[in-house]
Amino acid sequence: MTATRDTTAPAATGVHADRPALLEVDGLTVRFRLRDAVVHAVTDLSLTVRPGELLAVVGESGCGKSVLAHALLGLLPGNATVTGRALLRPPGGESVDLVGCTERRLARTVRGRAVGLVPQSPATALTPVRTGRHLLAETLRAHGHTRRDAPAAAERVAADVGLLPADLDRYPHELSGGMAQRLATALALAPDPPLLLADEPTTGLDRPLVDHTLDLLRRRCDTGAAVLLITHDLAAARRVADTVAVMYASRIVEHRPTEAIFAAPAHPYTAGLLDALPDRAFRPVPGHPPMLTDLPAGCAFAPRCGRASDVCATPPAVGAASGSGQVACHHPLTAGATA
Template sequence: MTTTDRAATATPARVGGTRPLLAVDDLGVQFRLRDATVRAVGDLSLTVRAGELVAVVGESGCGKSVLAHALLGLLPRNATITGHAVLHHPGTEPVDLITCGQRELARTVRGQRVGLVPQSPATALNPVRTGRRLLAETLRAHGRDRAEADRLAVDVGLDPADLDRYPHELSGGMAQRLVTALALAPDPSLLIADEPTTGLDRPLVDHTLDLLRRRCDAGAAVVLITHDLAAARRVADSVAVMYASRIVEHREADTLYTAPAHPYASALLDALPDRAFRPVPGDPPMLTALPAGCAFAPRCPRRTDRCADRPSPTPVADGGTVACHHPIHAGAAP
């Protein structure tokens, strides 16, 4: 799907005044260790509307996967979560995913209203059940015909015959496609896909991305967590760039890739092979020792004394936000 095609089909995501399917407000996640505190997600706000595909990108360890697990209550006991994440599911009362409790998440949210494609399929699959049995059980649990298993396999690019294998008999890419099929089986209104193209060759990467795009074009929503910037540009309506636990820029995909405002977003794009192919200089800070000010300042050529204060997300003219005291493009921030 080309950029022009995406713009033509993705208009539901940009209809002003529509209620967001998911509204994340001031989300924070900390892990308490014996001698330190890991601040994995901080002050994060994000809105996802029906029909929209939002890509969350950034270097490894910035908090992308923690965000996904926090929304579904899948974090360990040493996690402390603050803020709100309200899910507006059609035909049901809104539910705050952060405060509703594990019982409600397990009974009415996970695998029903919200599906998850996990980053590590090997740990998500029952080793003593074939793929067909796993899919059949999932379909039956949600009132759907078990005969749909073969169709789901084809949808994700998996040979239906491979459903009769056990997880240990599947390659990494085949297991990835199976967990994608399992996440899609209940037909959730929101799908969180955490690195869903891991282990796939390029044609299957494109196949999976187009599948996610089609779901959004049919009215569902997708949060795509990925390190693949080219993949994000291919299908996303908007891109949220995370750095050191926070979203530093969130803009429409075409605008961000053409004219990034945050120096980190610009450096990340310059690392692409079809651009400068230049690595981002320096290293990100440890999440156990985040600075009080701008976390990117030590790596940023635009830093000044003002960067000792943490920048807040500021609206920009195109409707996105950027958290930077010195955005690259004049007029990017008021």
């Protein structure tokens, strides 16, 4: 049965507002120090995810989407500096600030258990000397299944993502890119974490399997879990997300209900992304994103924006947009939007 998003749900930051936040990110900033430069990967990012919510983070490649996911799980390289706060409140568990969390605690109580990750490059994340069946059974045993019931549970989880029993007996190098992606998704889902970070989970899949995977994520939210979906696929976001956060040059520039964004985008960059869709104007956003080592002092989108003015030389504040939600723009498109 195909899962569908309930478009009558409370909008924007009010989605499931009666529930306490599962993840609350405030001022998250990530910098990578190179020999002769600093990469501004994520800048002053704030968002909230509640149980039952599917939040999609979209934007062009290189804007910082994947860095966000890895920062939350402490998976960044040694030259990264992370500041801000990311408070995780797992059901029935103790709250933890993921930014200040020790590696020991992340490994023992957060990764896999409280927060699952579907990696963007599954082929490099899978242990090469173990079959998919071994990997799944081992994961299930680590999270409470007995040695006796783990094999049957592994096949059930694999079936959920579209893998056949015979597929589980292959080693990672024997799997196609799409099969490796489905195995990585199964490994993330097996422990049934309350929060799932899905980083481009439909990479390498054909359209029926893309829809199958998206509907699987949607069903998790419909049963009370939460999903942070990182994707460049706007059609995927529209299909399943409650809310959409649009990232540009390390910052969130618009965060609003899915239907509101697709019906009337407030930020010129969001409008440009939508105009690039084949079923719309099929017109690319003009120009190129700035280098993250050389961001302008003001609005980073101004050089590509037809609405830019002198005021755009200063950073835009985050304000309310019509239809609820937020937009960071001096000249928002939507009637009634303020900056």
